[in-house]
Amino acid sequence: MVSRVIPVEDFDLVIFGGTGDLARRKILPGLFRRYLSGQMPDTSRIIGAARSDLDDAGYRDMVREAIAEFGGEEAKNTQELSAFIAQLHYVTVDAKGDGGWSELHEMIRFEAVNAFYFSVAPSLFGDLAERLHTYKIADKDSRVVVEKPFGRDLDTARELNATLAQHFDEKQIYRIDHYLGKETVQNLMAVRFGNILFEPLWNNHYVDHIEITVAETVGVGGRGAYYDKSGAMRDMVQNHLMQLLCLIAMEAPSVFDADAVRDEKLKVIRALQPVEPHHIVRGQYDRAGDEPSYREDAGNERSFTESFIAMRTEIANWRWAGVPFYLRTGKKLKARASEIVVVFKDLGHSIFPGDQERHRNILSIQLQPNEGMQLRVTIKEPGPGGMRLVDVPLDMTFAEALEGDNDTVDAYERLIMDVIRGNQTLFMRGDEVEAAWEWTDPIIQGWEARGDVPKLYDQGSAGPDDALLLMHREGRRWSQIKA
Known part of the structure; x- marks a missing residue:
């Protein structure tokens, strides 16, 4: 093709x-x-x-x-x-x-x-x-x-939007988030809304929980001065992870049109529940041998800025009520990976005697470094000896079907060409940005008021142990961070 x-x-x-x-x-x-x-x-x-x-x-x-x-x-x-x-x-x-x-x-x-x-x-x-x-x-x-950054809080975002609005109409403004230009992010909409297979299952009757992970192996490095005034919440959660959350959770727009898509994303942001303090874990990477700590990289030995954050939230609407959404992002972690994981619920009853394993269908959507999708399904393990079940990945990267299509487009390439075409579908609207800050600001203000201190974590790990407990205490486990 x-x-x-x-x-x-x-x-x-x-x-x-x-x-x-x-x-x-x-x-x-x-x-x-x-x-x-x-x-x-x-x-x-x-x-x-x-x-x-x-x-x-x-x-x-x-x-x-x-x-x-x-x-x-x-x-x-x-x-x-x-x-x-x-x-x-x-x-x-x-x-x-x-x-x-x-x-x-x-x-x-x-x-x-x-x-x-x-x-x-x-x-x-x-x-x-x-x-x-x-x-x-x-x-x-x-x-x-x-x-980005489109402001550092709600007030500055409103001020920035007002400044641009003095000279440009909203339909002329393209707020670029390169995550939305990734092939797999757009494929997510095609898989969801172009196939009858998934959409009937995309709700709280069948989905147990959803994870969104953006992990990096690098530290703040030369961005230390900027990053220390921002942190993982402002730098990643408020924009990148928020946009991924919207795309995975939004309702089907009536048409594939810029404002129709962004209207549905805005509804998701406005339905996000406040995050309770015990559902937030913040961390800083520690020194590792010759590798400097976050505070050394940032040039601030008294910094309380997070280089890692994990949290649990919910969306208060009929589709997603009761389904936890777990978000995490951090620097100096074990692998570079951006992934959305949709974990479906257990079967109500297993007909196979002696099968004590928990078998769950899991859809993994990997955004980087290798874009693709996998659906974990349960099959019979080959060979004699009875009905033994095993979970295997069903490859959904479409690599073989699209063999010969070597025009791999970088996110920035696609987005700049969309600007020339006048297509705003993959760009953030001003009210989206402000709604995201309305949800984010109270979280930041809360930990500042409480004087919360980020937990130290080892470089090359999956983050602070408390982040694992965020899910363990609810009987769940994070998917492994893998490149």
């Missing part, structure tokens, strides 16, 4: 922060891969905009080096790379001043789709938005892409 690549319209994409780490590692290599696939028109242009004093030639040299470092095997296609590089331009701009804005206005082709990627600190969003309109660079058809 060959992937069908549909070209997008002619566009001008301006990347503010075009010399930054995100642009070099993800955005520009991703755009090059889209160019190689034939999805990006030859007439389209990418305009880097930053404070650095560069010209077009200097910027092209920088991008060539970035793609050589982060572009993978595709970077060896020197002929196509040269053609792509020729589509790049650069302008030096002052986000808080007037320098460069007139030049940028002259560069923009208003007959093409115009998109502006704010790959900068949120504190600059307002300045950029104001100048885009003052200099008549953006209009009612322009699109703006903003990176």
Whole structure:
């Protein structure tokens, strides 16, 4: 089966922060891969905009080096790379001043789709938005892409949304969360709503509990100063895990349309129950030999910021009432893995004599590092000796069925192309962001008021022992964190 690549319209994409780490590692290599696939028109242009004093030639040299470092095997296609590089331009701009804005206005082709990627600190969003309109660079058809963090609490999120709303309509704003661009995340919606097999079982009559895990093997490293003001709750739970929770739990939208999908996600967030203090476990990774502790990485020996968090919550609606949702994420854990695990209930009665094992159907949806799905089913163990049951995984990665479809698309690639198409389905809406903070803020305020101290955990483990007890005391066990 060959992937069908549909070209997008002619566009001008301006990347503010075009010399930054995100642009070099993800955005520009991703755009090059889209160019190689034939999805990006030859007439389209990418305009880097930053404070650095560069010209077009200097910027092209920088991008060539970035793609050589982060572009993978595709970077060896020197002929196509040269053609792509020729589509790049650069302008030096002052986000808080007037320098460069007139030049940028002259560069923009208003007959093409115009998109502006704010790959900068949120504190600059307002300045950029104001100048885009003052200099008549953006209009009612322009699109703006903003990176997380979308605030650090409800008040700052509302302020950020209000700032953007002064210059852009909600339908022009694309709040990007790269988790939603992953193939398996989107496949989750296809599996749920495109197959009669799963949807009748997707409720509290058949599901015992659901786990969402995002585990990392790295520490905070060079992000220590930022991370220490954020922590796992703000950095991961409020956005990434919240979005995964919404997709796994939402009702079927009436149509596959951006606002219809986001309406259903919003209902899930608003139905989330408050989290009780005894249903939260916070942790910090400890020193391990020569490997520094979290506090050493963060440069703050008195830090109470969590590098790990696990919690139990429920959704107060008819579909999910009584079904626990367990969320966990952390750094310096035993493996890098992002996974959703749907554990179905036990059979009401086993007809097989002598079978004392608990056999449960378990659907595992792995988002990284190897995207795919597995359904654990119970079968007869091969061989003579009676009816002995064994659990085996049913592979649902579709690798063989889709053999030959080698166009593996990075999340950023897909999302940027969706911006050009004007498709907001995989982007967060302003009211979603605010609703997520409304649920998150009381949790953070609660542990701060109680003076809770994160539990130390060993690097390379599954987190603090208390996180295991979070499920053990209810007769459940976390799925193993496996790469």
